Amino acid sequence: MEISLVFRDHPDENVLEEYAFGRLSDAKAVVLEEHILVCAHCRAALAQTDDYIRLMKFAVSRPLEIPRTGNSRRSALALAALLAAACIAAVAWVKPHAQPASVALASFRGGATGASVNQVAAGHPLDLSISGADVSPAANYRLEVVTSMGDSVWSGPASAGDGRLFAHLAKSLGAGTYWVRLYAPSSELLAEYGLQVK
């Protein structure tokens, strides 16, 4: 006997949002979860809801650039570009060769708010090193630096030597919290280190 699933109704987006935020009552959540187990349409809708919530969280947590219109916008953009160029030139003149900061990445545990992080000063290129004790000797390890929101800001190879893995970031990172991810040659994520840039 072929089972055909016909639903009288489907949860609307408000119900899906309440479920995504964990605010749906137990009774309603039970029914919703059973429905989603067998309804491809609502699985897709819930996935879209999750995605939209994630985007909104990301967007509203960022400073907002209010769009301007017409000539005033173009003038503002031109002025911003000029100022940016002037700043870059000034920084290059005052500090032509910022010395790289070395960071030996280590993992920490504990604390009510999670792990502590490695710290480094902002405005310097970075020399990262990781103990190779916990990884198999191999070529082609890769490091990636991502922001606390998961945006990739740098990616590059890690070279091995003296029982450690090394990587050089020519660009300096702005102040903030970052994660340094170590990938195996097979692209498997092996380790992740917190990095606080102050």
Add this chain to the structure above:
Amino acid sequence: MNPSERSGNPHENNRLLSAGGGAASAPESPVDQLPTGTMSDAQDAAAEAGAPYVVSPEAYAGWVELVERIKSGEAGSMEELYQLFSKGIRFYLCRQLGPQELDDKVHDTFVVVVQAIRRGELREPERLMGFVRTIVRRQVAAHIDRVVHNRREQVDLDSSMRVADPRENPEESAIFRQRAELIQRVLGELTERDREILTRFYLNEQSQEQICTEMSLTETQFRLLKSRAKARFGELGRKKLSQNTLQAVFLRTSSGLFH
């Protein structure tokens, strides 16, 4: 932490996984116990919960037959069960635990379901959906307990602050950033008050009731704002998509590919 608290909120589960906290396994709440009652009981409960999206009675009859065939070990019955539930199980597990080792987790869950059916633990076959759901939730709770336990037992300073990253590769990250920019454009078109409403709802996760009370809004005004923002985002997304398509066509035609 009560397993039922690890419910539909993957953000909460990820915090648990990354914080390394959480109590030892707690007794199951009523919502995690195997479902009992008849099909009509289930329908009544769903209607009472204000959630009428249940399957038709015909589907229930099919499940009764499917369960009997699984119990008797009939060839093809497991495949039918798999086809019915595997995508839903995969979706639920991925949403709660992330994409890592998903195939294994889906397989393990499916094996548990079949074994439980064969042991006669499903007393009302028409409640097959609820039965599968309960087992999936138990698998999620067991996995979280294992991760928390392993983290506590680990003394080696191994970096294991692994948070399930929904963005699996740089391309998806780039797409996410692009879409986030569109959202920011939408937010830029709103008044500061409207932006505050959306910030309270999406970032601060305040409830509709709280926001409406504190900001003197009606439910209709609140829902209208949300749906307008979403619609505008969809509109900008479609515009961008058509621009990208046009640019791609222009580049192809200018390079002489279409002639």
